[in-house]
């Protein structure tokens with residue numbers, strides 16, 4: 001069984017940072033079969049993971065559509081190859097293979113025109129690919145409306161990440177409130193308050209208490225993250241005793257169900 005973990009939240013709250021360090025934590029716990037999906041069109045999870053990125057699913061879709069013969073719908077130069085097989089092959093090729101974690105970047109959702117049929121095929125392929133991994137981590141673009149729609153139908157753990165402001169927490173609550181309207185089955189959702197300096201203020205604590213999902217944890221502001229990002233270093237290389245890594249370890253321990261052996 002695959003455990004799927006997704007990140008949502010307003011822009012710049014720390015989704016990609018948390019996603020990369022959840023992956024680091026899972027690897028430290030012994031996981032070695034993880035799929036990271038970057039569902040943000042301006043893909044940058046690869047940088048936090050220290051992995052190269054050459055091709056996105058969006059690129060693959062555009063390339064394929066360029067090859068469709070408008071007269072008969074067949075793929076030019078590939079007689080007998082159907083679109084599913086073509087996409088399946090290309091996605092396998094675009095998968096970036098790292099140590100313990102592979103990465104797939106979704107890229108741009110769609111260009112002009114409706115490619116619903118292609119998107120449907122893509123979701124089926126990615127869904128099936130995900131099932132061959134122990135963990136799938138999905139880093140989403142800001143907001144909730146995009147959440148995983150192109151990648152999966154089932155999410156075991158959703159983290160809604162917020163900055164440490166009352167306005168941010170109110171926005172996170174709104175995002176969390178949208179989860180039931182989606183055609184995605186979300187088992188458990190948690191709020192994460194990121195970049196906290198010291199304790200939560202009473203006003204923040206009150207706002208957090210009013211959120212419709214439980215608090216998964218608080219992550220301190222960590223100057224090491226600031227300096228590593230300023231220097232373009234991969235966050236997965238943060239030392240294991242850094243405050244942010246320790247905070248995320250404890251969140252994962254309390255919110256991600258332990259895998260059944262076998």
Ligand SMILES: Nc1ncnc2c1ncn2[C@@H]1O[C@H](COP(=O)(O)OP(=O)(O)OP(=O)(O)O)[C@@H](O)[C@H]1O
Pocket residue numbers: 009010011012013014015016017018040140141142194195196219220221222223225226229244
């Ligand atoms: N706990 C933290 N301590 C210090 N800096 C942090 C922390 N979390 C995130 N940051 C910084 O905040 C910025 C935004 O983080 P990140 O890119 O993870 O957010 P995001 O939610 O993925 O943004 P986007 O919506 O653009 O995808 C980065 O520059 C990162 O270095």
Ligand SMILES: [Mg+2]
Pocket residue numbers: 015016017040139140
């Ligand atoms: Mg991001």
